[in-house]
Amino acid sequence: MENTTTGYLDMELLRFTTAGSVDDGKSTLIGRLLYDSKAIFQDQMEAVERASKKIGGEGEVNLALLTDGLRSEREQGITIDVAYRYFATPKRKFIIADTPGHIQYTRNMVTGASTANLAVILVDARNGLVEQTARHSFIASLLGIKHVVYCINKMDLVDYSQEKYEQIKSDLDDFTSKLEISDIRYIPISALKGDNVVDRSKNMDWYQGSTLLYTLETVHIASDANHVDCRFPVQTVIRPQTTEYHDYRGYAGRVAGGIFKKGDEVTVLPSGFTSKIARIDSYDGEIEEAFPPMSCTILLEDDIDVSRGDMIVRVNNQPNSSQDHEMMVCWMSQRPLQLNGKYAxxxxxRDARCIVKDIRYKVDINTLHRLEDDKEIKMNDIARITIRTTVPLFTDRYQRNRQTGSIILIDEATNETVGAGMIL
Amino acid sequence: MKYNLTHLKELESEAIFVIREVVAQFENPALLFSGGKDSIVCYHLAKKAFYPGKIPFPLVHVDTGHNFPETIAFRDNLVKNDGLELIVGSVQESIDQGRVVEEKGFNASRNGLQTTTLLDTIEKHKFDACMGGARRDEEKARAKERFFSHRDEFGQWDPKNQRPELWNLFNGMKQMGENFRVFPISNWTEMDVWQYILHENIELPSLYFSHEREVFIRDGVIYSDGEFMNKKPEEQIEKRVVRFRTIGDMTCTGAVESPADDLEKIIEEVAATRTTERGTRADDKRSEAAMEDRKKQGYF
Incomplete structure (x- = not known):
């Protein structure tokens, strides 16, 4: 495969989420990224131009209309649901989870953040650090996002003032020191005018750092996944039962942590039986080393009982195996969290059921204070709880491994996903 | 050794994970197969997911009766060569049984009628999860779609009340009579699909490659001539060198003029092109929210 396509076949994927308060210009920023990186097509642009006129916007095309896909969103001029957008540069392919900034939609930001490597948080240069900035930062930290880029937006409305930018940066520095985010960056931008989004700003000579796009293209994400603790949750068992593959018994799944190799001594949980990896299989042939987030099929040397929900781990590095779990939960349902309530x-x-044994405290997500007396956990609240499960779960701390540290709670009456849990 | 995957391998891995979840979580899944490139890629991924075992679900084709003959030939060939189970839901039968009424006029299309046939087929075979090759980059209503998309007992999609979907924990729990649509390649773009087809050397219907064809022009769209095409007297048949970027019904799929006769050339063309692939689809142009409205009713 020579010629121009070679480069494109070898790109990395970066997933990021965007957050900001109402009217911070998130949709405009995404529109700008897509537009300036030429990911917007002519017919999409024409549709947006038509829609802009219909809504009565004057002059500039409303780039926000590119991302607001549902009828009611366009009518109300707000983003209701997480929208996924895609664009690529010769360096990387990007997946954006665009999440709404409205207070009642915290659950959407949590959803968008759950799969993101990086968060872009918009701050209005005129307002600086506001309650919603604090909330978005806290959620990014809680959801284990390792890279956060603060875009100080609407710099054009504060005369591209360096002083203003430095003040906001210093406020954010103080605030983020309380969070668990390892990589924090600041960029002064104007999404509307295009300063420092894709192209360098001509209006801010005092800023020597990268543009947003360059940052997104170069931030180091290869070591974000856990390559230390070997975890392989079994999805399904492949047994072809044909003459050719008579005794084939493969455990299909996606590596959730660590690096698995042929010959590794492994333990299967919950049975505790040990064996060796006979081979790691795929349609494209045997795999030398399997690492996250690879889907593959593991075959063991010994014929032991393994089924969906079991976990293959290294003998000398095992997850926590317990029926009692401490976690932070983001509540996502109109019906409040029930103390002593049962959930799937x-x-x-692994599927199981649980009972909520204790509500320790609720977090005021604007100040990060613990509210020990307020235990009414409603939609969009974040709380620390303990649960007891019907069967043992094999867990790691969420901050150490997102795959083995995350859990969802489901209302057994409606089957709705009502809670997102991060194990402590 | 570098421990990171290329974007195509990561997308492949994600799609395989989703397909395996479907088989693990549902009793009676199926793969919706239109003979278009996206459903062909889904089929290829399903093969990988269960290798060396066989795919543990049937393929379902909703046949409008207005397909390109090349699509049907490709489908039948694939089913025969790979020994697959194929279930065909026929829009013609739905019309004959009076379940739906055919549209009239020059721009009549059976596209909207497919929904009834699809829902009837799901009910008849009691499928609880139907996988499809829809992608979020295709259309703005689809940008808000989940991997596991819940449908009520009427097959309807409620976009404002979707279940949050976190990490890779997919919630396929449901009440009796409800079902799911599942989209394993949600996160793929048109470019990803073409690169993957090239990388994996996947066979496609000949319609995707440049060829000479008898066509006519209506409202700036190049339509293939064919027995279901209702031409106006002034519409002249001419020969042009064209290919199709998407394959739907003959009545609603436009061609593009193109010399791209192999995958490398198609990828170059996709990289340079300035219109979306659904720009050739008359079914999306009926209104600003045409896709959203059809999806709410149960269209996939």
């Missing part, structure tokens, strides 16, 4: 849960490929 999903954790890796």
């Amino acid at each position: 849960i999903k954790h890796t490929t």
Whole structure:
């Protein structure tokens, strides 16, 4: 495969989420990224131009209309649901989870953040650090996002003032020191005018750092995944039962942590039986080393009982195996969290039920204060709780492994996903 | 050794994970197969997901009766060579049984009628999850779609009340009579699909490659001539060198003039092109929210 296509076949994928308060210009920023990186097509642009006129916007095309896909969103001029957008440069392919900034939609930001490597948080240069900035930062930290880029937006409305930018940066520095984010960057931009989004600003000579796009293209993400603790949750068992593959018994799944190799001594949980990896299989042939987020099929040397929901781990590095779990939960349902309530849960490929044993405290997500007396956990609240599960779960701390540290709670009456849990 | 995957391998891995989840979580899944490139890629991924075992679900084709003959030939060939189970839901039968009424006029299309046939087929075979090759980059209503998309007992999609979908924990729990649509290649773009087809050397219907064809022009769209095409007297048949970027019904799929006769050339063309692939689809142009409205009713 020579010629121009070679480069494109070898790109990395970066997933990021965008957050900001209402009217911070998130949709405009995404529109700008797509537009300036030429990911917007002519017919999409024409449709947006038509729609802009219909809504009565004057002059500039409303780039926000590119991302607001549902009828009611366009009518109300707001983003209701997480929208996924795609663009690529010769360096990387990007998936954007565009999440709404409205207070009642915190659950959407949590959803968008759950799969993101990086968060772009918009701050209005005129307002600086506001409650919603604090909330978005806290959620990014809680959801284990390792890279956060603060875009100080609307610099054009503060005369591209360096002083203003430095003040906001210093406020954010103070605030983020309380969070668990390892890589924090600041960029002064104007999404509307295009300063420092894709092209360098001509209006801010005092800023020597990268543009947003360059940052997104170059931020180091290869070591974000856990390559230390070997975790392989079994999804399904492949047994062809044909003459050719008579005794084939493969455990299909996606590596959730660590690096697996042929010959590795492994333990299967919950049975505790040990064996060796006979081979790691795929349609394209045997795999030398399997690492996250690879889907593959593991075959063991010994014929032991393994089924969906079991986990293959290294003998000398095992997850926590317990029926009692401490976690932070983001509540996503109109019906408040019930103390002593029972919920269905999903954790890796394991299904179980749980009972909520204790509500320790609620977090005021604007100040990060613990509210020990307010235990009414409603939609969009974040709380620390303990649960007891019907069967043991094999977990790691969420901050150490997102796959084995995450859990969803499901209302057994409606089957709705009502809670997102991060194990402590 | 570098421990990171290329974007295509990561997308492949994600799609395989989703397909395996479907088989693990549902009792009676199916793969919706239109003979277009996206459903062909889904089929290829399903093969990989269960290798060396066979795909543990049937393929379902909703046949409008207005397909390109090349699509049907490709489908039948694939089913025969790979020994697959194929279930065909026929829009013609739905019309004959009076379940739907055919549209009239020059721009009549059976596209909207497919929904009834699809829902009837799901009900008849009691499928609880139907996988499809829809992608979020295709259309703005699809940008808000989940991997596991819940449908009520009427097959309807409620975009404002979707279940949050976190990490890779897919919630396929449902009440009796409800079902799911599942989209394993949600995160793929048109470019990803073409690169993957090239990388994996996947066979496609000949319609995707440049060829000489008898066509006529209506409202700036190049339509293939064919027995279901209702031409106006002034519409002249001419020969042009064209290919198709998407394949739907003959009545609603436009061609593009193109010399791209192999995958490398198609990828170059996709990289340079300035219109979306659905820009050739008359079914999306009926209104600003045409896709959203059809999806709410149960269209996939």
